Amino acid sequence: MTDSMDSVIANGKSVAAELPCSLETFLVAQNLFPRSVVVEHNGEAVAPSEFPQRQVCSGDRLEIVKIVAGG
Amino acid sequence: MELNNEEIRRYSRHLILPEVGLAGQKKIKGTSVLCIGAGGLGSPIAMYLAAAGIGKLGIVDFDTVDYSNLQRQILHTDADVGRSKAESAKETIHGINPNCEVVIHNTRISSENALDLIRPYDIVVDGTDNFPTRYLTNDACVLLKKPNVYGSIFRFEGQASVFAPHLGGPCYRCLYPEPPPPGMVPSCAEGGVLGVLPGIIGCIQATEILKLALGKGTSLVGRLVLFNALDLKFRELKLRRDPQCPICGEHPTIKELIDYETFCGIVPEPENVGNPDEVTVQDMKKALDNPALGIKVVDVREPDEYEIAKVAGVPLLPLSELQSRFTELDPNTQYYLHCKAGVRSMKALGFLRQQGFKYVKSVKGGITAWSDEIDRNVPRY
Numbered sequence: 001m002t003d004s005m006d007s008v009i010a011n012g013k014s015v016a017a018e019l020p021c022s023l024e025t026f027l028v029a030q031n032l033f034p035r036s037v038v039v040e041h042n043g044e045a046v047a048p049s050e051f052p053q054r055q056v057c058s059g060d061r062l063e064i065v066k067i068v069a070g071g
Numbered sequence: 072m073e074l075n076n077e078e079i080r081r082y083s084r085h086l087i088l089p090e091v092g093l094a095g096q097k098k099i100k101g102t103s104v105l106c107i108g109a110g111g112l113g114s115p116i117a118m119y120l121a122a123a124g125i126g127k128l129g130i131v132d133f134d135t136v137d138y139s140n141l142q143r144q145i146l147h148t149d150a151d152v153g154r155s156k157a158e159s160a161k162e163t164i165h166g167i168n169p170n171c172e173v174v175i176h177n178t179r180i181s182s183e184n185a186l187d188l189i190r191p192y193d194i195v196v197d198g199t200d201n202f203p204t205r206y207l208t209n210d211a212c213v214l215l216k217k218p219n220v221y222g223s224i225f226r227f228e229g230q231a232s233v234f235a236p237h238l239g240g241p242c243y244r245c246l247y248p249e250p251p252p253p254g255m256v257p258s259c260a261e262g263g264v265l266g267v268l269p270g271i272i273g274c275i276q277a278t279e280i281l282k283l284a285l286g287k288g289t290s291l292v293g294r295l296v297l298f299n300a301l302d303l304k305f306r307e308l309k310l311r312r313d314p315q316c317p318i319c320g321e322h323p324t325i326k327e328l329i330d331y332e333t334f335c336g337i338v339p340e341p342e343n344v345g346n347p348d349e350v351t352v353q354d355m356k357k358a359l360d361n362p363a364l365g366i367k368v369v370d371v372r373e374p375d376e377y378e379i380a381k382v383a384g385v386p387l388l389p390l391s392e393l394q395s396r397f398t399e400l401d402p403n404t405q406y407y408l409h410c411k412a413g414v415r416s417m418k419a420l421g422f423l424r425q426q427g428f429k430y431v432k433s434v435k436g437g438i439t440a441w442s443d444e445i446d447r448n449v450p451r452y
Contacts, residue, residue: 035249036256038295040308045293048248049315063308065297067247068225070259071112071200071269 006058023054027064036067072097072126078170082124095285096124100170102284103127105192107180107208109160110134111259111269112198112222112276114146119277121164121171125284128164128171129192132156133179139452143266180204182328185211194283196220196276200259202250203331209234209243210328213318219243220279222272225257227265227300229272233279233291236312236319240292245313245320250335254414261414265300272298348420349435352444355407359384366405371419372438376411380450382441390415393422402428409434409441411452 006019008026017026023041027034039046040063046054056062074082074096085091091099104125106113109132120128134156136147144156151159157175164173176188180199185207189195195217197208205223212219216237223230234242250256275296282288295308318325358366359382370377371390381387388396390410400406400423408416408423408431416433423431434440442449 033249033251033255036247036251038246038308038310043309045309045311047245047311047313047315049313063306065230065295065308067202067251067256068223068228068230069200069202069205069250069256070224070262070264071108071110071198071222 008056008058008060008062010062010064017056020055020057022052023056024051026056026062027051030064032064032066038065038067039063072101074100078124081168081170085124090287091285095287098286099124099281099284100126102194102280103129103192104194104196104280105129105131105189106196106198107131107204108198108200109144109146109156110140110198110200111143111224111264112273113160113196114144115270115273116196116198116277116280117146117160117164118167119274120280121168121173123277123281124168125171125280127174127192129174129176129188130157130160130164131176131178131180131188132160133177139260143264143269145270180207182207182330185328186215189215189217192217194218194220194280196280197222198273198276202256202335203337205243206250206334207328207331210318210325213242214327218283220276220283222269222276224264224268224272225259226262227268229268229298229300230295231272231275231279231291231298232295232310233283235292238290238292239312241310241312242316242319244318245316246295246310248313248317253336254418261411268298268300271300346435348417348433349413350407350432351435352440354432355382355409355434355441356445358407364405366407368407368409368434369400370410370438371408371416372410376452379452380438380442382409382438382446382449385409390419393419397423397426397428400428402426403430405430405432407432407434410437412437412439 005016007014007016024034034051042061082096085096106117109130136151136154146160146163155177157177161173161175189211195212219234221232236242279291293310295310297306314321368385370385370387373389377387408419410416413435420431420433442451
């Protein structure tokens with residue numbers, strides 16, 4: 001088995017996850033729809049098409065915004 | 072484009088700003104804006120743009136004013152309930168600034184009319200309240216190379232940006248290539264919204280429009296501003312264009328407007344064909360009036376909603392607690408589940424079926440239909 005769970009800082013809060021993993025995998029593990037969220041990874045904009053390749057490591061900072069439609 | 076004496080007096084606080092001045096005010100007057108939606112966001116947008124001297128304001132809305140709009144849609148007053156929102160908006164805007172030419176489009180924006188509606192305007196502002204219209208607005212703006220000033224709200228949080236691939240920024244699809252499955256993200260009607268919130272987000276959108284008109288400042292192109300009213304905090308995310316974006320990317324696959332309801336997974340309900348999982352509020356009344364039928368009615372809304380409005384004799388088992396409390400129900404009893412409008416009761420039905428409940432139905436239209444069709448004393452909310 002792999003080592004223990006690591007964590008990232010997502011929207012300012014520590015979130016445990018099996019790391020490293022792709023951003024896509026991380027989002028799915030958090031019950032988010034990767035096609036319907038905006039993500040900034042360590043202060044950098046990430047396009048949705050990069051989510052499957054983008055590696056998330058322990059200690060990384062993520063800002064995640066969910067889509068809303070109200071007006 | 073000249074300003075008369077009345078306009079010079081009206082816009083004096085603009086004219087003395089070096090960033091605006093006479094030249095800038097003339098630019099504002101020479102700008103036309105199409106506001107899609109005359110609701111929560113559209114209200115402050117239209118009112119401030121008119122006050123600020125935008126020359127031409129198009130308003131697209133097919134809806135009528137409802138009492139539940141008045142807590143935030145400040146274009147409309149108590150006396151406007153039941154009137155066309157577009158008409159009501161025109162009257163309010165005219166009252167603020169009769170110099171503003173208001174063109175109302177009392178119609179639903181669609182793939183058929185969107186390009187023709189948008190084409191005559193310089194800037195589009197998205198004040199819509201649903202995913203299909205947001206994707207439609209985005210795609211039409213990308214195809215016509217019009218800046219799309221975006222804002223959206225939910226509960227206590229809002230977001231705003233300016234989408235303009237032709238100015239080097241991303242579009243809505245670069246951020247959100249696809250909407251979540253239908254029903255996964257509640258609307259303001261289902262989840263609520265703080266009345267002031269669209270005021271704040273709409274004013275950010277109006278600000279961006281004036282900056283675009285003036286060609287001043289740093290626009291929100293390439294940035295997403297997020298606002299949380301409960302924490303009273305703003306934050307900002309950097310955005311980038313997605314080279315794989317299906318409409319503004321390197322190899323676009325969307326070259327004309329598509330069917331946005333289908334894209335968003337919304338299947339039109341076949342008319343006059345009943346859903347076998349649904350019963351009507353009349354059926355629910357029969358069940359309540361005739362206990363001998365052995366049908367039990369359960370309300371799956373949340374306790375706060377139960378406090379606002381309830382049907383006498385119907386117990387509460389909130390959807391949020393169903394997973395831990397479904398054992399309180401008998402899998403062999405027949406249940407009619409109701410919520411506010413019929414969406415959550417259908418979710419509850421799906422869950423209970425998985426747990427082996429065979430005789431569960433969802434009440435179509437929920438307590439809202441009950442209020443409309445059975446008992447008007449039950450408040451609509």
